[in-house]
Amino acid sequence: MNAFLAVLEKDLRLAWRDRAGWLTAAAFAAISILTYSFAFDLATSDVRPLLPGVLWTTFLFAGVFAAGAGFQREGEEGTFDALLLSPVSPTAIFLGKLAATLAALVVIEFALLIAATILFDEPLLTPELVAIVMLGTAGYASLTTLLGTLGSGHRARAVLLPVMALPLLVPMLIAAVRATGETLGLFGGDAPWVLLLGVFAAWSTLTAALLFPLAVER
């Protein structure tokens, strides 16, 4: 527990001191939303059928981007090896990193939801939608955090990370988009999308927490 808190504190402090990494992810997300608005002319027509997809692809791209940024420094400066050498369980390291990633992602996502509420004149900060966003984020952040470590220090990682992460996240993306659509009053089908989101979040967190120690073992 102490190790978890220490890693979390370290990562949050680093994220705060070196804001560039996270600001880039946030800026990327903001640019995506704007690009979508121009590309699909979201400002004039009825945006609701497109909105869930726009929101979740933006979240996902920002999340994959952020997961890469979270390990950039660790890989470059060799601090990740130092972290692994410390007498701390790798699971605690993983959970600490995951919590730090989640904290930053939630901040970015809330900012995006507020921006989208203003841009598209659609009340998005409803309790249901916030719950869905949290559940979905927990689902994808654990997998992107795991994959982010995998490629740390790899030359082709910037491209590899999305190529590897996005196919795995297809179930989460479908469920999140449908569940979000339902809260906006769109037809989502009869399937229990929120349940699938919850199952995916539990599955991905458990799998990632179990496999992380095996992956980083030297």
Added chain:
Amino acid sequence: MNLARRVYALRWVALPPLTGAGVLAMLVGAVVAAPRELVEGDVQRLMYIHVPSAQAMYLAFGVVFVASVMVLWKRDMRWDAAARGAATVGVLFTGFALVTGMLWGKPTWGVYWQWDARLTSTLVLFLVYTAYLLARAVSDPSDEQAARYSAVYAIVGFLDVPLIVMSVRWWRTLHPQPIVARLDPQLPDSMLAVLGISTLAIFLLAAWLILLRTDTERLGQRLLGLRADVDRREEA
């Protein structure tokens, strides 16, 4: 264990002729022996390669999963060679299944591609294992750390399959439900016999290709090791 080793040693003697005979029987069966389907016509003969390819895909990805678990467990690079070999073959057969499916879909459904549950999940599998091969291809074949990372990715990908299938099934469905793998098969006996032969032939082919790729990867690893050895000696 000794017996298994002896059988494994016979792979280059036994597999090529068996596979050759099987594939020949499959072609004769599919093109000549099997009856012409009444509604769909000759295009239905694609089934004899389409269905076995899809099954061989699951076989190959199953091998990738087992070999990846062994990479993490035994720390033996031979398992990494097996995982990479099986992944290559799995991607090949996924490609077969997708392409023959599209060729079959055009005359029967009217379109090459549909965002149907089974097509979509097969495509996602194709993407997952292509990503695996890409990740493994850009790193050194003898890099143990990269092998462990890829193994973790392959395991996560394999465990993701039920979730992918479930999510896209809820999303869309058009593909026919299984007509063979149940207690009262819905195919005529003659078609079923040809399908059985084809499945056997494709499985033999898949096994042969997997072993061939695995041995090639293994030789690549050994070559790298030898080169590093030579370099060290030249320096000394």
